[in-house]
Amino acid sequence: MKHISIVTPCYNEEPNVEELYRQVRAQFDRLSDRYTYEHIFIDNASTDGTVDVLRRLAAEDKNVKIIVNAMNFGHIRSPFYGLCQATGDAVMLMVADLQDPPELIPQFLELWEQGHRVVVGVKNKSKENPVVYALRTAFYKVIKAVSETRQVENFTGFGLYDQTFIQLLRSIDDPYPYMRGLVAEYGGDLGEVFYTQPRRMAGHTHNNFYTLYDMAMLGFVNHSKVPLRLASFIGFVCGILSLFVALAYFVYKLCNWDNFDAGIAPLVIGLFFFGSIQLFFLGIVGEYVGSILTQVRRRPLVIEKERINF
Numbered sequence: 001m002k003h004i005s006i007v008t009p010c011y012n013e014e015p016n017v018e019e020l021y022r023q024v025r026a027q028f029d030r031l032s033d034r035y036t037y038e039h040i041f042i043d044n045a046s047t048d049g050t051v052d053v054l055r056r057l058a059a060e061d062k063n064v065k066i067i068v069n070a071m072n073f074g075h076i077r078s079p080f081y082g083l084c085q086a087t088g089d090a091v092m093l094m095v096a097d098l099q100d101p102p103e104l105i106p107q108f109l110e111l112w113e114q115g116h117r118v119v120v121g122v123k124n125k126s127k128e129n130p131v132v133y134a135l136r137t138a139f140y141k142v143i144k145a146v147s148e149t150r151q152v153e154n155f156t157g158f159g160l161y162d163q164t165f166i167q168l169l170r171s172i173d174d175p176y177p178y179m180r181g182l183v184a185e186y187g188g189d190l191g192e193v194f195y196t197q198p199r200r201m202a203g204h205t206h207n208n209f210y211t212l213y214d215m216a217m218l219g220f221v222n223h224s225k226v227p228l229r230l231a232s233f234i235g236f237v238c239g240i241l242s243l244f245v246a247l248a249y250f251v252y253k254l255c256n257w258d259n260f261d262a263g264i265a266p267l268v269i270g271l272f273f274f275g276s277i278q279l280f281f282l283g284i285v286g287e288y289v290g291s292i293l294t295q296v297r298r299r300p301l302v303i304e305k306e307r308i309n310f
Helices: 017-030 050-062 074-085 102-113 130-146 163-171 179-186 211-224 225-257 267-295
Strands: 002-011 035-043 064-069 090-092 119-125 154-163 190-197 304-308
Touching: 002 017, 002 074, 017 035, 017 050, 017 102, 035 050, 035 074, 050 064, 050 304, 064 074, 074 090, 074 179, 090 102, 090 163, 090 225, 102 119, 102 154, 102 190, 102 304, 154 163, 154 179, 163 179, 211 267, 225 267
Parallel strands: 002 035, 002 090, 035 064, 119 190
Antiparallel strands: 064 304, 090 154, 119 154
């Protein structure tokens, strides 16, 4: 029988992890004639009772395996590290808040058995905040438009990955990997499972503006040079416009020498306008420089505190 690894990153998900475990186990109980499984929880140094719940589950069920990080290594590095620890013939990444529905597991496995090395979950509808969903959708469209490689819209990482693809991920020496981009770029012929994303079962999301911005900038920096080139294009266009405006003011002043007084307002507005453009693109350049700094330091993805049932 084939062995399947379920990887669940978690941080302060005490109300959700046990229910997720039960739902995943129920799916594999139905598939027990074809598959064995393990459920790997990688905890990002939770401050609530998440680890205590996981310890109890691991004591009751040897299929539950736990990695506890020494500290919070963020929402990008920890899930990637968890995937790289899985040894199943196929590996599924599934979040702890039940927004990745466990009942879709048989569909993912079916497409995998048909020959797809990677099967991605694509949410074509969502029960989350409609404003947030609209902003996410807009981001996916923008990154797809400017990216130099293929991108999958409305794909959050929820998917099934063949062990050959996991081996590829292990070989990528990137201390801050953009998982969604790697899947789109190297996943080959992707299988797709469309679903409606439910609301969180309990608790509240740990994503905030900074984490969403971090993910967005990581996508741009890893897969597009367009923002850098925009700086040159916009600078050139603004320079030409400034020249035309200056000539127009000069001619108008010559024609109305005694009546035309430009005043200080256009000067102040122009300074603020060009200053804001400069600061914006300095920030863009800073994102690329920060990415280079992250790469050259080559720090580990995570540092483990302990493992259970491995």
